[in-house]
Amino acid sequence: QIARCFRDEDLRADRQPEFTQVDLEMAFVDVDNVLDVVERSLSYVWKQVIGVDVPTPFRRMRYDDAMRDYGSDKPDLRYGLKLIDVSEVARKTDFKVFTDTIAKGGVVKAICLPGGAEMTRKESDGLTAEIQGIGAGGLPLCKVVAGAGGKLEVQTGMAKFLPGDLGSEMIQATGANNGDMLFFSAGKFADVCKYLNWLRITLAERRKMIPKGRWEFLWIIDMPAFEWSEDxxxxxxxxxxxxxxxDEDLPILESDPGAVRAKCYDIVLNGVELGSGSIRIHDRNVQSRIFRMLGLSDEQAMAKFTHLLTALQYGAPPHGGLALGLDRMAMLLADLSSIREVTAFPKTQKAFCPLTECPSDVDGKQLDELGIDLNAATKAKRKAK
Known part of the structure; x- marks a missing residue:
C-alpha cells in the first residue's frame, strides 16, 4: 500500500511530520525474501526514472560493524574516512583525556584525513568550536609530516603526547601518510560515534570528497534486539x-539479552535511510517471552494485546515487510538535499503549515465540548497573548 503518514518527530533535512511511504507486508517470508524484493524494486525504479543500472544484490553490513567503522547506522559509503580504534596506542600516552577515558572503560578513536595537514589553524579551531557545540569536550588533532631523513612523525596539536616511537605507532595504527591530519575523540562508545560521525560527514562535505552520480545502496542487518536503558x-x-x-539467539533471550540480534533491517542510500522493516514474531510463546522481558506479566500482556496473542494462538505464517519513504526516494532521485523540495506543502521546523496556518489555538468552547483541560502553564501563555 501507499500510505499517507503523520509522525511526531524532530524535523531534519530528510524528515517532515507528514510524509508518504510504500508499505510491503509479506507472508511466508524470511529476511532474504524481503531484501530480494526490495532490491529488485529499487533497481527497477532507478533504471526507469534516471536511467541508472543499480547492480543487485546490495551490500550488507552488520549493525555492529557500521557503528564500529562509521559511527552511524546509516553510513555514506561514497567516501572513506573510517573510524579507527587507537585505544591500545592511546593508553600508552601521558594525555590524561585518553588515559582517564580508557581507565573508565571508554574508547579512543581517530579519523585520518588525507591531505588534511594543509588545513589552517582557523579551520581546525572552527571545527573544534563546532564539535563542542554538539557536546564534545574538544577535538584533539595532529599533523603527519616527513621529518628528518624522510621518516614520518606527528606535529602540532597533541603531538607532544606522542613522542618518538609512540608517534610512529599512532601513524601505523591509523595508516596515515605524509600530509595527513589525525582527529581524535575519547569517551563512551556512543558519544565517540556521535562526534566522529558528525566530523566524518562535515569533512567530506566541506572538502568535496563526495563523488557525484554514485549510488551506494546498503543493507544494515543484525541489529541488537535490546538496549539497556540507564533511566x-x-x-x-x-x-x-x-x-x-x-532463531539461533532464542536460547539466550533471557540470560544474555544484549547479545540477541533482531531480524530487522534498514535500507540506506548515500547516508540516507530509505526504509526500515523486520520479520515479525509469529510464535505466541516467543511473543510472551518478549513481553515478560519488558516487564509485562502474562495477565498484563493479554489485557493490552488480546487481539495479537489470540491470533497467534491459532497460528500465523512467518511474515514481515518494510516501509520505504517515497519522499526521500524522490529527493535523492531529483538530486536534492532537503525533503521540503519534494513536498507539496512542507511544514516549517516547528511543524507549522504556512498554507493552512495549522496548528492554531483552539478556543475554550471547543475544549469544553471535548472535555479537555489545559495545564496551568499553558493557560497562562494563552492569557498572555
Whole structure:
C-alpha cells in the first residue's frame, strides 16, 4: 500500500511530520525474501526514472560493524574516512583525556584525513568550536609530516603526547601518510560515534570528497534486539517488541539479552535511510517471552494485546515487510538535499503549515465540548497573548 503518514518527530533535512511511504507486508517470508524484493524494486525504479543500472544484490553490513567503522547506522559509503580504534596506542600516552577515558572503560578513536595537514589553524579551531557545540569536550588533532631523513612523525596539536616511537605507532595504527591530519575523540562508545560521525560527514562535505552520480545502496542487518536503558535500569526493545529475534539467539533471550540480534533491517542510500522493516514474531510463546522481558506479566500482556496473542494462538505464517519513504526516494532521485523540495506543502521546523496556518489555538468552547483541560502553564501563555 501507499500510505499517507503523520509522525511526531524532530524535523531534519530528510524528515517532515507528514510524509508518504510504500508499505510491503509479506507472508511466508524470511529476511532474504524481503531484501530480494526490495532490491529488485529499487533497481527497477532507478533504471526507469534516471536511467541508472543499480547492480543487485546490495551490500550488507552488520549493525555492529557500521557503528564500529562509521559511527552511524546509516553510513555514506561514497567516501572513506573510517573510524579507527587507537585505544591500545592511546593508553600508552601521558594525555590524561585518553588515559582517564580508557581507565573508565571508554574508547579512543581517530579519523585520518588525507591531505588534511594543509588545513589552517582557523579551520581546525572552527571545527573544534563546532564539535563542542554538539557536546564534545574538544577535538584533539595532529599533523603527519616527513621529518628528518624522510621518516614520518606527528606535529602540532597533541603531538607532544606522542613522542618518538609512540608517534610512529599512532601513524601505523591509523595508516596515515605524509600530509595527513589525525582527529581524535575519547569517551563512551556512543558519544565517540556521535562526534566522529558528525566530523566524518562535515569533512567530506566541506572538502568535496563526495563523488557525484554514485549510488551506494546498503543493507544494515543484525541489529541488537535490546538496549539497556540507564533511566529505567532495564532492557528495552531497540526496534519494537514484535520483531522476531534470530532463531539461533532464542536460547539466550533471557540470560544474555544484549547479545540477541533482531531480524530487522534498514535500507540506506548515500547516508540516507530509505526504509526500515523486520520479520515479525509469529510464535505466541516467543511473543510472551518478549513481553515478560519488558516487564509485562502474562495477565498484563493479554489485557493490552488480546487481539495479537489470540491470533497467534491459532497460528500465523512467518511474515514481515518494510516501509520505504517515497519522499526521500524522490529527493535523492531529483538530486536534492532537503525533503521540503519534494513536498507539496512542507511544514516549517516547528511543524507549522504556512498554507493552512495549522496548528492554531483552539478556543475554550471547543475544549469544553471535548472535555479537555489545559495545564496551568499553558493557560497562562494563552492569557498572555
Amino acid at each position: 529505567e535500569k532495564r532492557w528495552v526493545f531497540m526496534h519494537h517488541p514484535f520483531t522476531m529475534p534470530h
